[in-house]
Amino acid sequence: MTERQVATRRALYPRFSSISTRWGDNxxxxxxxxxxxxxxxxxxxxxxxxECGVLDIANSAxxxxxxxxxxxxxxxxxxxxxxxxxxxxxxxxNSSVRYEIALFRNEADLASAVGKFVHVYVDRATxxxxxxxxxxxxxxxxxxxxxxxx
Amino acid sequence: MTERQVATRRALYPRFSSISTRWGDNxxxxxxxxxxxxxxxxxxxxxxxxECGVLDIANSAxxxxxxxxxxxxxxxxxxxxxxxxxxxxxxxxNSSVRYEIALFRNEADLASAVGKFVHVYVDRATxxxxxxxxxxxxxxxxxxxxxxxx
Amino acid sequence: MTERQVATRRALYPRFSSISTRWGDNxxxxxxxxxxxxxxxxxxxxxxxxECGVLDIANSAxxxxxxxxxxxxxxxxxxxxxxxxxxxxxxxxNSSVRYEIALFRNEADLASAVGKFVHVYVDRATxxxxxxxxxxxxxxxxxxxxxxxx
Amino acid sequence: MTERQVATRRALYPRFSSISTRWGDNxxxxxxxxxxxxxxxxxxxxxxxxECGVLDIANSAxxxxxxxxxxxxxxxxxxxxxxxxxxxxxxxxNSSVRYEIALFRNEADLASAVGKFVHVYVDRATxxxxxxxxxxxxxxxxxxxxxxxx
Numbered sequence: 001m002t003e004r005q006v007a008t009r010r011a012l013y014p015r016f017s018s019i020s021t022r023w024g025d026n027x028x029x030x031x032x033x034x035x036x037x038x039x040x041x042x043x044x045x046x047x048x049x050x051e052c053g054v055l056d057i058a059n060s061a062x063x064x065x066x067x068x069x070x071x072x073x074x075x076x077x078x079x080x081x082x083x084x085x086x087x088x089x090x091x092x093x094n095s096s097v098r099y100e101i102a103l104f105r106n107e108a109d110l111a112s113a114v115g116k117f118v119h120v121y122v123d124r125a126t127x128x129x130x131x132x133x134x135x136x137x138x139x140x141x142x143x144x145x146x147x148x149x150x
Numbered sequence: 151m152t153e154r155q156v157a158t159r160r161a162l163y164p165r166f167s168s169i170s171t172r173w174g175d176n177x178x179x180x181x182x183x184x185x186x187x188x189x190x191x192x193x194x195x196x197x198x199x200x201e202c203g204v205l206d207i208a209n210s211a212x213x214x215x216x217x218x219x220x221x222x223x224x225x226x227x228x229x230x231x232x233x234x235x236x237x238x239x240x241x242x243x244n245s246s247v248r249y250e251i252a253l254f255r256n257e258a259d260l261a262s263a264v265g266k267f268v269h270v271y272v273d274r275a276t277x278x279x280x281x282x283x284x285x286x287x288x289x290x291x292x293x294x295x296x297x298x299x300x
Numbered sequence: 301m302t303e304r305q306v307a308t309r310r311a312l313y314p315r316f317s318s319i320s321t322r323w324g325d326n327x328x329x330x331x332x333x334x335x336x337x338x339x340x341x342x343x344x345x346x347x348x349x350x351e352c353g354v355l356d357i358a359n360s361a362x363x364x365x366x367x368x369x370x371x372x373x374x375x376x377x378x379x380x381x382x383x384x385x386x387x388x389x390x391x392x393x394n395s396s397v398r399y400e401i402a403l404f405r406n407e408a409d410l411a412s413a414v415g416k417f418v419h420v421y422v423d424r425a426t427x428x429x430x431x432x433x434x435x436x437x438x439x440x441x442x443x444x445x446x447x448x449x450x
Numbered sequence: 451m452t453e454r455q456v457a458t459r460r461a462l463y464p465r466f467s468s469i470s471t472r473w474g475d476n477x478x479x480x481x482x483x484x485x486x487x488x489x490x491x492x493x494x495x496x497x498x499x500x501e502c503g504v505l506d507i508a509n510s511a512x513x514x515x516x517x518x519x520x521x522x523x524x525x526x527x528x529x530x531x532x533x534x535x536x537x538x539x540x541x542x543x544n545s546s547v548r549y550e551i552a553l554f555r556n557e558a559d560l561a562s563a564v565g566k567f568v569h570v571y572v573d574r575a576t577x578x579x580x581x582x583x584x585x586x587x588x589x590x591x592x593x594x595x596x597x598x599x600x
Contacts, residue, residue: 019170022193024335026328028379028507030208033324034492034516038485043172047230057229057478058180066484070520076577079207079328080197127526174485176478178357178529183474184366185338192334207328216334220370226427229478277376320469322493330508343472347530357529358480379507380497 008102008111013086014143017044021079032077038069041101041117044085052139062130064119067096071115081105089143095129096120097140158252158261163236164293167194171229182227188219191251191267194235202289212280214269217246221265231255239293245279246270247290308402308411313386314443317344321379332377338369341401341417344385352439362430364419367396371415381405389443395429396420397440458524458552458561463536464593467494471529482527488519491551491567494535502589512580514569517546521565531555539593545579546570547590
């Protein structure tokens with residue numbers, strides 16, 4: 001099996017959310033623009049935190065800023081598609097958390113793309129790193145899984 | 151009752167689709183940016199046409215170009231919200247169709263915003279207006295309703 | 301002369317800013333998506349206010365929310381293009397200001413699109429309408445011009 | 451000197467283009483959303499190819515699809531800012547090209563973010579990899595530079 005076949009099945013991801021593509025997500029080549037994939041990443045991560053009650057966009061004293069992210073693209077997405085966004089946590093440090101995120105097109109079991117996404121928690125006023133708040137940590141720990149072999 | 155109360159209830163709209171907001175839809179003021187509302191409009195219209203089998207983005211010989219659109223904003227939308235997009239046709243001409251589109255936030259019965267959206271059909275190669283294709287017309291006629299009094 | 305020829309020449313607009321299109325602005329039809337035109341509108345308006353020193357995004361006590369906007373599309377824009385955004389004020393009320401905005405593609409003297417854009421000033425904390433702040437009014441008055449006949 | 455100081459000065463990049471931020475690029479935290487950085491990457495790369503006359507979006511027989519990209523974020527960007535996008539080629543293979551792209555905010559000499567971006571050339575009709583067209587290769591070779599030490 002190839003790396004893609006090993007690393008990107010739905011069963012690897014403990015948490016899913018769904019996002020529908022939009023007309024304007026397609027670019028001149030008639031497929032979802034690579035840029036849009038990253039909007040699926042931060043939408044899924046922040047939606048999880050909000051739904052778990054540990055992020056209040058307007059008021060949380062510490063917030064996650066993106067330190068680094070990346071994406072590998074295997075197959076194309078389009079409009080209209082439903083994208084199931086699988087999410088797991090591959091590293092949980094003192095101030096930062098690393099997510100692995102996979103995008104599944106409609107009923108597909110193999111991911112169309114897989115990304116990594118690192119949030120560092122900072123004090124909202126000073127932008128200085130702070131420990132991940134305990135409430136946030138408690139909703140991330142259940143998503144912890146060993147990262148797929150590279 | 152105010153104009154908004156008369157004109158913008160869910161019951162006025164024969165066709166709905168749902169769109170979820172994304173993290174980046176919110177702007178610096180913490181609410182969905184006005185620009186994004188228009189992406190809900192063309193997403194809903196084109197999705198309806200595609201699901202009805204009368205638009206093939208890559209191959210249809212005649213396509214709808216936006217001639218004019220507008221939006222009135224009543225209340226704010228945010229992330230994460232589910233937006234139910236109500237759609238009806240208020241004018242069906244030879245080459246052009248006018249839609250009225252209303253955005254309902256989660257369970258709300260009154261619209262957060264109401265827009266108008268005019269597509270003119272053109273030949274894909276020449277950009278010259280053509281009659282609305284019969285297949286397109288047949289899926290738009292059931293959405294025809296008198297426009298709400300201004 | 302047609303309406304478009306009368307109403308949309310560069311000479312009608314006292315203030316210009318320039319915006320370059322981006323790869324992802326183009327949609328499946330290979331032209332700038334209608335949604336993106338509205339991003340040119342609020343970018344030009346807010347940039348003018350910031351450059352004049354009368355809007356501090358993070359701290360201004362009263363801010364402009366979009367009450368209504370609209371756009372008529374005459375000719376297509378694409379990537380890569382430089383868009384010169386012409387702006388004038390056609391109505392300055394107690395709490396609201398109406399802009400007319402025209403988009404000129406590269407060297408063109410006739411606009412590719414013309415929009416209207418209404419900001420209502422609200423208290424940032426309560427979202428209730430407030431008078432346009434005097435400093436804002438002072439930078440809008442020089443942009444006042446009679447609206448083109450419809 | 452830190453990695454950032456070594457690897458991200460303007461002098462390392464042989465080619466620049468400028469992009470202005472837009473109102474809606476800022477997200478709820480009041481800074482340019484991470485997603486938007488990737489739009490600067492593909493805008494700069496494709497604009498270079500178009501300006502050099504080696505990419506015709508609508509007609510080129512082979513096109514570059516994004517295989518992989520990534521970004522490390524050092525300091526925040528905002529609206530309104532002018533972003534100078536520095537670009538160099540760090541690997542030029544048979545079918546694929548790897549770019550390193552750095553974003554400089556206004557007059558800054560140190561990059562706010564550095565990304566990598568891999569295009570694979572494919573036949574437009576079949577999506578199968580093809581050799582980079584000679585004309586494309588000829589405009590990429592002058593941008594070749596050794597990648598900064600990691």
